[in-house]
């Protein structure tokens with residue numbers, strides 16, 4: 092019986108995503124045996140420090156890629172948001188699944204919406220992008236770094252450490268925690284990270300049998316949107332120390348992309364928006380990146 096082994100991180104969200112990919116693969120290929128290979132990554136170990144500080148590209152990928160190179164796994168399942176803009180080495184992403192909710196969620200036990208927070212309220216977030224956007228709308232808030240898995244972050248909110256937290260809606264929805272969302276922070280006011288809400292499956296670029304199996308799960312409209320978002324982010328060349336946001340939507344054959352570069356400390360943001368043919372997502376991404384630089388994003392990227 093043909094078998095595919097899927098490497099995965101061990102967090103509840105990563106396991107949900109990998110089980111989802113496993114079910115989709117079993118449905119697409121009746122004879123296929125699908126196994127999970129759970130493992131811990133450096134990104135999971137350094138949970139006590141801000142993500143921008145431990146930084147580094149592929150913090151959540153490396154161990155999974157090594158497993159594929161050493162023949163312990165055939166493919167790896169990731170949140171595409173956590174996948175570096177340039178894949179290192181001999182890897183490919185043959186499957187990008189249909190995107191779920193791409194936006195951030197405002198979660199609080201006391202307030203129904205961001206605008207209802209009192210002056211100086213304490214908000215926990217794990218990303219510089221969220222900090223920049225929150226500052227832009229609410230310069231009075233006290234922003235505190237909040238890392239950890241989705242359940243850890245909710246636990247800290249429930250312990251009373253924060254008035255509210257902001258995290259990805261997709262993670263909450265996948266874990267059955269949608270009722271905790273008080274407000275969806277949607278575009279254009281709040282722009283998500285490139286590829287937020289999309290799951291990708293990686294494998295070795297020379298493994299044709301695995302590529303053929305994974306291709307059945309690829310969703311072209313999602314691939315088109317996230318390609319524009321990732322091309323814009325790649326072109327700007329910002330490290331994970333720079334707040335960069337990108338959100339593309341597809342209407343028929345027309346792809347639109349909204350991009351933003353910001354400063355987490357003062358909430359200053361530069362925005363750009365353009366549209367183009369869905370068949371050329373990377374050109375659109377580069378175009379919006381150029382537009383952002385022309386509007387003064389350069390110093391923010393340093």
Ligand SMILES: NCc1[nH]cc(CCC(=O)O)c1CC(=O)O
Nearest residue numbers: 170172258259261262287288289
């Ligand atoms: N950086 C961690 C991470 N990577 C992907 C998601 C959410 C799921 C997704 O974007 O598909 C999260 C949690 C979060 O940002 O709150």
